[in-house]
Amino acid sequence: MPLDNVVFWVFAPVSVGSAIAMLFQRNAVHAALFLIVNFFTISVFYLVLGASFLFAVQIIVYAGAIMVLFLFVIMLLGVDREETLVERLKGHRVLAITLGAGVALELFFAIRAGVGFATKAPPSFDEAVNSGGNVVALSRVLFRDYFFPFEVTSVLLIVAAVAVMVLASRPRRVFTRAGSETTSEDTTSEETT
Amino acid sequence: MRTPISYFLIVSAMLFAIGTVGVLVRKNALIIFMSVELQLNAVNLALVSFSRMHGNLNGQVLAFLSMVVAAAEVVVGLAIIVNVYRRLHSANVDDASLLRW
Numbered sequence: 170m171p172l173d174n175v176v177f178w179v180f181a182p183v184s185v186g187s188a189i190a191m192l193f194q195r196n197a198v199h200a201a202l203f204l205i206v207n208f209f210t211i212s213v214f215y216l217v218l219g220a221s222f223l224f225a226v227q228i229i230v231y232a233g234a235i236m237v238l239f240l241f242v243i244m245l246l247g248v249d250r251e252e253t254l255v256e257r258l259k260g261h262r263v264l265a266i267t268l269g270a271g272v273a274l275e276l277f278f279a280i281r282a283g284v285g286f287a288t289k290a291p292p293s294f295d296e297a298v299n300s301g302g303n304v305v306a307l308s309r310v311l312f313r314d315y316f317f318p319f320e321v322t323s324v325l326l327i328v329a330a331v332a333v334m335v336l337a338s339r340p341r342r343v344f345t346r347a348g349s350e351t352t353s354e355d356t357t358s359e360e361t362t
Numbered sequence: 363m364r365t366p367i368s369y370f371l372i373v374s375a376m377l378f379a380i381g382t383v384g385v386l387v388r389k390n391a392l393i394i395f396m397s398v399e400l401q402l403n404a405v406n407l408a409l410v411s412f413s414r415m416h417g418n419l420n421g422q423v424l425a426f427l428s429m430v431v432a433a434a435e436v437v438v439g440l441a442i443i444v445n446v447y448r449r450l451h452s453a454n455v456d457d458a459s460l461l462r463w
Contacts, residue, residue: 171364181373188380188400197392204396207377211403214370217363218414220422223406223429230429235399235436242440243392246447257456262387269383276375286368290414294363298417310419311426322430329434336441339448 173217184210197243201236208232219294221303363414370411377404391443391453395436402432 184207191203212227256262280286291297299306311319377400384397406425413421443453450457 173363174365177365177369181369184373185376185380188377191393191396191400192380192384192387194393197390200393200396204400207400208403211377211407214373214407215410217365218370218410219363220410220413220425223410223422223425226426226429230433231399231403235433238436238440239392239396242444245444246392246453265386266383268386269379272382273375273379276378277372280368280371280375284368284371284415286366288367288415289365290363290367291417292363294414294417298419307419307422307426311423314420315423315427318427322427325431325434329437333437333441336438336445 176213176217180210180213184214198240201239201243204239205232205236208236218290219299219303222307367411367415371408374404374408374411377401377407389454389456391446391455394455395439395443399432399436402428 187203187206187210191200191207194200194203208227208231212224212232215221215224215227381397381399381401381404384400385394388394388397406428409421409425409428411421413419413425446458447453
């Protein structure tokens, strides 16, 4: 049995199982921890598929940065809050699970029609495409063919950072024309008078 | 590499469907958001598998860009959830019903 097959069959059940476990967790912190397990298994899949740069990025960005941010916000909002199980819409949960099963079935048939279950990847990926290592090859594609989209994402990151600073600032400070600094409650009362 | 590429795609499809169910069933806004992240990761896995199948790196570049977008999206989304929590003192999506008909 080849090595990548072993790795796949070890990590695929862990991946799907941790995703399902995340779904059934009442506690948000436990759900976040299961999601981290899931992200690690996905990064292992990236390694098997020959994307070693994305393997590192997946662990650093997702398991590191994004999930720490999630845990930080969970702590900020309080973890002891239990989720209510009251259904606002009748039969909403059954309908949702049916819809999810439908999505899975549809994707399954789409894979069968589009790719086929026996299609194997070309064996010479590492020599042909990843020549000089995955990072070098990927940077060659990224900085030659996709240079403009890559630069646009940097603009996106700056915009997101500024937007979060505006959203998260608690006392909204407003600078009036005279240069004096007041809070928003004061300015609204001033504007109405 | 002997594993058929469709196996990875099937795992990706299952993760996407689980994420869909999570978004539809759960009430906690944070867990809904985590399920969206799960869906994004499933799509990234499919992109990397397709990159391997077709023998070029375009899929990996696209997965990388989608990771960058996901990072930006998470930051903004969590800030919005924190703001909603400050106003309603609850992270339950049923409580944010001001626009409900």
